[in-house]
Amino acid sequence: MASGLEQPGIAAAADPMVPRPLRIERMRQDTHDTFTMDFAPESEFSFAPGQFNMLYVFGVGEVPISISSDAARKSEFQHTIRVVGAATSALKQMKKGDAVGIRGPFGSSWPVAEAEGHDCLILAGGIGLAPLRPVIYTVLAHRQKYRRVVILYGTRTPEDILYAPELKDWRGKFDLDVHVTVDRGGRDWRGNVGVVTSLISRAAFDPSNAVAMLCGPEVMMRFSLLELQKRGLTAQRMYLSMERNMKCAIGLCGHCQYGPTFVCKDGPVFRLDRIASIFGKAEV
Amino acid sequence: MSGSPAQVPLQVNDHLVVDVSDFDELFQALANRGYEIVGPTVRDGAIVYDRVTCTNDLPCGWTDEQAGGSYRLKRRADAALFGYAVGPHSWKKFLHPPVERLWEAKREASTFRILPDAPAPPKRAFLGVRACELQAIAVQDKVFLKGPYVEPGYQARRDNVFIVAVNCGQAGGTCFCVSMNAGPKATFGYDLSLTEVLSDGAHHFVVHVGSLLGAEVLSEVRHRTAGGADTRAADEIVAETARHMGRHMDTAGIKELLYRNYEHPRWENVAERCLTCANCTMVCPTCFCTTVEDVTDLGGEHAERWRKWDSCFTMDFSYIHGGTVRATTKSRYRQWMTHKLATWIDQFGSSGCVGCGRCITWCPVAIDITEEVRAIRESEPASSPADGRDGNDPIA
Amino acid sequence: MIQSLERVIEQHPFFKGLEKAHIQFIVGCAKNVRFAEGEVIFREGDPANEFYFVREGLVAVELMVPHRGFTTVQTVGAGDVLGWSWLLPPYQWRFGARTLEATRALAFDAACLRAKCESDHHLGYELFKRLSSVITERLEATRLQLMDLYGVGA
Numbered sequence: 001m002a003s004g005l006e007q008p009g010i011a012a013a014a015d016p017m018v019p020r021p022l023r024i025e026r027m028r029q030d031t032h033d034t035f036t037m038d039f040a041p042e043s044e045f046s047f048a049p050g051q052f053n054m055l056y057v058f059g060v061g062e063v064p065i066s067i068s069s070d071a072a073r074k075s076e077f078q079h080t081i082r083v084v085g086a087a088t089s090a091l092k093q094m095k096k097g098d099a100v101g102i103r104g105p106f107g108s109s110w111p112v113a114e115a116e117g118h119d120c121l122i123l124a125g126g127i128g129l130a131p132l133r134p135v136i137y138t139v140l141a142h143r144q145k146y147r148r149v150v151i152l153y154g155t156r157t158p159e160d161i162l163y164a165p166e167l168k169d170w171r172g173k174f175d176l177d178v179h180v181t182v183d184r185g186g187r188d189w190r191g192n193v194g195v196v197t198s199l200i201s202r203a204a205f206d207p208s209n210a211v212a213m214l215c216g217p218e219v220m221m222r223f224s225l226l227e228l229q230k231r232g233l234t235a236q237r238m239y240l241s242m243e244r245n246m247k248c249a250i251g252l253c254g255h256c257q258y259g260p261t262f263v264c265k266d267g268p269v270f271r272l273d274r275i276a277s278i279f280g281k282a283e284v
Numbered sequence: 285m286s287g288s289p290a291q292v293p294l295q296v297n298d299h300l301v302v303d304v305s306d307f308d309e310l311f312q313a314l315a316n317r318g319y320e321i322v323g324p325t326v327r328d329g330a331i332v333y334d335r336v337t338c339t340n341d342l343p344c345g346w347t348d349e350q351a352g353g354s355y356r357l358k359r360r361a362d363a364a365l366f367g368y369a370v371g372p373h374s375w376k377k378f379l380h381p382p383v384e385r386l387w388e389a390k391r392e393a394s395t396f397r398i399l400p401d402a403p404a405p406p407k408r409a410f411l412g413v414r415a416c417e418l419q420a421i422a423v424q425d426k427v428f429l430k431g432p433y434v435e436p437g438y439q440a441r442r443d444n445v446f447i448v449a450v451n452c453g454q455a456g457g458t459c460f461c462v463s464m465n466a467g468p469k470a471t472f473g474y475d476l477s478l479t480e481v482l483s484d485g486a487h488h489f490v491v492h493v494g495s496l497l498g499a500e501v502l503s504e505v506r507h508r509t510a511g512g513a514d515t516r517a518a519d520e521i522v523a524e525t526a527r528h529m530g531r532h533m534d535t536a537g538i539k540e541l542l543y544r545n546y547e548h549p550r551w552e553n554v555a556e557r558c559l560t561c562a563n564c565t566m567v568c569p570t571c572f573c574t575t576v577e578d579v580t581d582l583g584g585e586h587a588e589r590w591r592k593w594d595s596c597f598t599m600d601f602s603y604i605h606g607g608t609v610r611a612t613t614k615s616r617y618r619q620w621m622t623h624k625l626a627t628w629i630d631q632f633g634s635s636g637c638v639g640c641g642r643c644i645t646w647c648p649v650a651i652d653i654t655e656e657v658r659a660i661r662e663s664e665p666a667s668s669p670a671d672g673r674d675g676n677d678p679i680a
Numbered sequence: 681m682i683q684s685l686e687r688v689i690e691q692h693p694f695f696k697g698l699e700k701a702h703i704q705f706i707v708g709c710a711k712n713v714r715f716a717e718g719e720v721i722f723r724e725g726d727p728a729n730e731f732y733f734v735r736e737g738l739v740a741v742e743l744m745v746p747h748r749g750f751t752t753v754q755t756v757g758a759g760d761v762l763g764w765s766w767l768l769p770p771y772q773w774r775f776g777a778r779t780l781e782a783t784r785a786l787a788f789d790a791a792c793l794r795a796k797c798e799s800d801h802h803l804g805y806e807l808f809k810r811l812s813s814v815i816t817e818r819l820e821a822t823r824l825q826l827m828d829l830y831g832v833g834a
Contacts, residue, residue: 015436016433017386017387018398018400053729058389059392059580084606086389097394098394099395099396101396115444125829126829127830139747156828156831160830181755182827183828183829184751184825185740185752185755187749190780193740193752193753193755194754194755195824197821197824199556201759202757216829216830217830219827241406244604245600245601245602245603247576248574250430250433250466252435252572253573253574253576254572254573254596255594257596260627260631265431265432273375279544282615283611283612283614
């Protein structure tokens with residue numbers, strides 16, 4: 001039985017405000033407030049790392065969620081979701097077989113191609129690791145195209161570490177540098193304690209030939225960018241993923257405006273020089 | 285009675301004269317073609333846009349007196365049909381409706397089926413569209429039709445519209461279309477344009493044919509060919525209007541001016557007055573922000589998605605989990621004004637403001653966008669660099 | 681190859697840019713130290729007689745909280761400075777330090793270094809400049825940690 005239910009005669013692109021109901025293939029709890037939902041649509045689903053879908057819960061509402069799976073796999077995709085409001089709470093209550101309305105993919109993507117031939121620095125905070133995971137998969141699948149690859153990940157406590165088995169697996173690779181830190185350690189934690197920015201000064205990469213991709217709370221990105229600048233990275237070599245209120249995801253409702261950009265279509269991934277004049281300005 | 289219907293077919297760019305006594309024939313010609321005509325009419329102490337069926341429905345002999353935070357209807361000494369500027373409504377009410385259902389959905393076992401509403405807008409004729417309003421429609425065209433995603437409802441409504449423009453015979457108290465290069469003369473985007481002429485007992489319209497469809501419609505209305513004196517009289521009326529603008533805005537380098545003044549103290553000043561009532565965004569003919577509401581019936585079997593006008597002045601417009609990005613009044617006013625006059629240019633290639641003055645008139649505390657720009661321009665810190673940054677970048 | 685202490689000091693990021701003469705002046709206060717995994721370097725309340733520049737390894741800066749046990753507030757690793765309670769009276773550790781991995785460090789005799797700073801104010805200024813930088817970075821990082829950035833509402 002096909003798991004994707006297409007509306008007869010409605011192609012996804014015909015009206016970009018109409019979601020496509022897709023059945024959940026699998027639900028998995030990641031941490032106390034974060035879970036991952038798998039989908040396996042009948043027709044091919046293509047996206048670029050960094051893009052997002054709008055997920056609709058019947059009668060409740062819609063939220064923008066980054067796609068967190070491998071972009072090379074066209075027959076399935078995943079969303080890692082953190083419970084922060086009504087729609088995400090409703091999503092958490094769903095089970096395998098329930099239908100979620102999908103619109104997308106939308107938005108700009110990480111510079112996976114531009115980073116080829118460079119050192120690759122992937123810096124994630126909290127749930128920010130989810131939109132970056134597709135980059136990690138892509139880089140690992142084409143490892144020889146990149147030089148040094150460093151993953152720096154910070155989160156609240158050891159219990160909040162996302163994708164822990166995969167992180168351990170990545171850490172075990174000889175051609176990958178993975179460093180994890182937590183804000184608060186707890187009794188059994190024997191790893192780094194401190195903000196993720198503190199991992200930057202020691203990270204082994206060549207600032208004259210590196211591309212950095214950051215995703216996490218805005219404050220964390222702001223301080224991380226300062227540290228990266230101290231190490232010598234320029235604004236043309238740093239990319240971040242921004243987040244703003246979204247209603248339509250197609251650049252028409254106006255909610256996601258960030259200075260002259262629309263986060264839904266000019267972002268969410270931005271090269272820093274494009275937004276440098278407003279990034280960090282209060283209440284812009 | 286000025287003449288008999290012409291035998292020679294009308295062409296685009298023809299100038300004709302239609303007497304006011306024959307104006308109802310225009311209504312008839314449009315109605316015959318199945319158009320629902322919307323135009324100005326007096327209601328609730330204002331001139332609003334609504335269905336009109338004949339000349340008598342128009343605000344004959346009425347004018348509007350507008351100032352900051354003030355709008356009053358006054359009787360004219362003559363019987364002009366279009367002797368006013370603009371009211372609280374704009375044509376976006378019809379092209380980009382305030383409330384619209386996008387689709388409905390029915391629950392089916394553990395999934396659901398969506399039934400999109402097919403836009404089936406009525407054929408409408410807009411009667412009395414000012415030059416600034418034509419510009420505003422063109423501005424919204426860029427938003428809804430020229431981006432990576434086209435709004436299908438707007439497209440359907442826009443394709444069907446017949447536009448009768450009116451050249452303003454007087455400037456409104458808060459008008460500044462001249463500053464924004466948006467009037468007072470209508471120069472594009474209409475099927476017919478009218479200049480109302482009242483003098484020496486005569487009351488007629490000098491009509492300019494803007495399209496083939498306009499030519500067809502007008503051929504069913506009694507008219508005579510306009511002579512040089514007629515067109516000169518019409519031009520002079522418009523030129524006189526241009527000389528009496530109620531406001532002025534210096535737009536030289538305005539984008540850079542606002543980009544380098546995010547932290548100007550004037551924003552605090554305006555925040556002390558602004559009530560964030562959102563009137564300005566409701567009356568502005570180019571403001572296009574909307575919100576999406578997903579609703580369900582009590583039984584949970586039937587859901588709908590509605591789109592409604594929204595305003596960047598509301599507290600939750602920029603809400604993301606746990607907090608609002610623009611919490612202060614200052615940041616919200618700054619957002620609106622900077623968007624309208626500056627970031628709009630980077631987004632859509634032209635200013636978002638057409639100088640209609642509605643935001644000045646309908647602001648309950650009379651905040652004047654032209655005055656705010658002037659205040660920032662005149663009190664810019666001397667050391668401010670002209671490269672788009674105010675020197676306070678955390679990331680240089 | 682066993683490096684001379686002078687070389688080790690020169691290469692540690694903290695001392696970058698310090699004049700050779702100054703390095704030679706302070707080398708007498710320094711020695712190499714090693715700690716096994718799980719070793720206590722110093723305890724809260726102990727006199728702050730020595731402080732450390734970590735060359736390799738990972739050290740937990742911890743606080744004993746009744747009913748909660750030892751809580752790590754921060755970890756420091758290669759290239760970091762461990763401890764500044766030796767700078768100002770009463771020269772007593774306010775936190776404990778325990779290694780999480782086998783750790784090598786440069787240890788400085790606090791009294792010796794304080795005396796040298798008193799006698800050569802230029803040296804004192806250079807060291808205090810660097811220490812201020814370390815302390816402010818640590819303060820910034822602590823503030824970020826305090827903000828609970830990853831909590832809901834971040």
